[in-house]
Amino acid sequence: MTQLERASFGSKLGVILATAGSAVGLGNVWRFPYMAGEYGGAAFIVIYVGCVLLFGIPCMVSEFIIGRHAASNTARAYRSLAGGTPWAAIGYFGVFTGLLITSYYAVVAGWCLQYIAASLLGQLHGSPEFFAEYFATFEKDPFKPVFWTVAIFLITHYVIIHGVRGGIEKASKLLMPALFVLLLIVVVSACLLPGAFEGVKFLFKPDFSKVGGDVFLGALGQSFYSLSIGMGCLCTYASYFSRQTNLMKSAVQIGVLDTSVAILAGLMIFPAAFSVGINPDSGPSLVFITLPNVFQQAFASLPVVGYVVGFAFYALLALAAITSLISLHEVTTAFIHEEMHTTRKRAAWTVTILCSVIGAVCSLSLGKLDFLKIGDRSLFDFFDFITGQVMLPVGGFFTCLFVGWYLPHKMVRDEFSNWGTLRGKLFHTYLFCIKFVCPICILMIFLHQFGWI
Numbered sequence: 179m180t181q182l183e184r185a186s187f188g189s190k191l192g193v194i195l196a197t198a199g200s201a202v203g204l205g206n207v208w209r210f211p212y213m214a215g216e217y218g219g220a221a222f223i224v225i226y227v228g229c230v231l232l233f234g235i236p237c238m239v240s241e242f243i244i245g246r247h248a249a250s251n252t253a254r255a256y257r258s259l260a261g262g263t264p265w266a267a268i269g270y271f272g273v274f275t276g277l278l279i280t281s282y283y284a285v286v287a288g289w290c291l292q293y294i295a296a297s298l299l300g301q302l303h304g305s306p307e308f309f310a311e312y313f314a315t316f317e318k319d320p321f322k323p324v325f326w327t328v329a330i331f332l333i334t335h336y337v338i339i340h341g342v343r344g345g346i347e348k349a350s351k352l353l354m355p356a357l358f359v360l361l362l363i364v365v366v367s368a369c370l371l372p373g374a375f376e377g378v379k380f381l382f383k384p385d386f387s388k389v390g391g392d393v394f395l396g397a398l399g400q401s402f403y404s405l406s407i408g409m410g411c412l413c414t415y416a417s418y419f420s421r422q423t424n425l426m427k428s429a430v431q432i433g434v435l436d437t438s439v440a441i442l443a444g445l446m447i448f449p450a451a452f453s454v455g456i457n458p459d460s461g462p463s464l465v466f467i468t469l470p471n472v473f474q475q476a477f478a479s480l481p482v483v484g485y486v487v488g489f490a491f492y493a494l495l496a497l498a499a500i501t502s503l504i505s506l507h508e509v510t511t512a513f514i515h516e517e518m519h520t521t522r523k524r525a526a527w528t529v530t531i532l533c534s535v536i537g538a539v540c541s542l543s544l545g546k547l548d549f550l551k552i553g554d555r556s557l558f559d560f561f562d563f564i565t566g567q568v569m570l571p572v573g574g575f576f577t578c579l580f581v582g583w584y585l586p587h588k589m590v591r592d593e594f595s596n597w598g599t600l601r602g603k604l605f606h607t608y609l610f611c612i613k614f615v616c617p618i619c620i621l622m623i624f625l626h627q628f629g630w631i
């Protein structure tokens with residue numbers, strides 16, 4: 179396919195919303211608030227913002243440069259720029275990482291659909307034990323989670339087959355504003371609850387006594403996952419950018435949007451939890467066990483409002499997950515479509531079917547197929563661990579080295595063409611980050627994770 183025939187986003191807004199759609203996801207809504215609470219509230223937020231600026235944005239720009247320059251799927255983009263050297267492997271590695279994330283991410287997105295249905299049917303009320311029991315039974319059910327996983331894939335598939343402009347861009351322009359409206363509804367309802375201010379204080383009161391090496395590394399890892407860096411999602415989307423798209427400006431805008439959603443997510447979870455005296459817990463249990471209980475108790479005098487807020491919350495979580503899933507699906511779809519010379523529709527079906535099967539097996543590894551274990555982790559947990567903690571940092575690390583040390587500086591500099599007088603300064607700052615700061619930081623997260631530093 180020539181560059182001229184290649185699909186592209188139709189507007190600047192489309193570029194920002196689609197890419198922010200990839201970034202804003204489950205990582206923002208449950209992981210960020212928990213980490214902020216755990217690591218000293220505002221102190222963590224300040225460090226996190228520093229990480230996004232110093233490390234997230236340069237990495238994002240690097241993927242954009244590769245994608246836009248090569249105007250092809252991730253594997254081909256790295257291959258064509260690598261010129262026969264082993265650097266080409268980074269692209270294939272990214273596509274493979276994407277395939278694994280797509281499969282298990284859809285399972286969690288499917289859980290949101292179950293909780294949307296349950297809130298609509300008014301099923302989410304009972305004792306705190308009831309919520310724990312409800313989630314445990316649902317998660318282990320041999321049919322329901324698989325059904326919702328396939329359903330979420332069919333929704334994603336529907337968007338993907340309508341192409342870049344008619345599918346991804348159109349869906350992002352519709353879903354992202356809807357997500358913001360729902361987010362504001364839940365934030366306002368949560369902050370109006372009696373005693374909610376304690377939660378706001380918990381999130382914004384800087385507690386520097388908790389700041390240690392762990393906090394820096396936690397913030398780095400989170401910025402990485404949250405901005406979808408390290409697996410070719412941003413590279414694939416950038417291959418649909420036009421020459422007029424200002425890469426640095428877009429990266430900053432996406433970073434700001436993603437961070438705002440993460441902070442707003444904290445502002446909906448902590449005030450609500452504190453208002454009913456529930457200690458915010460971590461991970462899936464926070465979103466699927468603690469929160470339904472929080473909504474029920476917080477709106478005990480007006481249960482209907484509780485159902486509406488619960489519905490709005492799970493709907494926004496599902497929207498955030500779907501827009502991320504679209505970007506994940508697109509990485510492999512573009513790869514199969516261009517590398518195996520098949521139609522986009524066929525490529526999309528291949529990904530949908532393959533990932534539905536892997537997703538179903540992942541989901542069943544939490545219940546019926548619980549013998550599917552790697553080490554002491556279920557297959558589901560293993561996928562989450564190996565992709566988020568190992569494969570993304572590895573992909574990001576090599577991308578930085580590739581752009582910083584291998585690609586000709588002139589080529590990289592040309593991608594900064596629409597920055598006028600700022601161009602030189604910005605380029606050198608960027609290059610310094612990408613050559614030294616980012617690879618060293620990523621290496622540190624990685625080594626720390628395995629207890630080597």
Ligand code: PHE
Pocket residue numbers: 200201202203204205206279403404405406407409411502505506
């Ligand atoms: N950024 C997404 C989130 O915050 C997750 C994701 C990671 C999506 C990698 C695509 C690629 O949930």
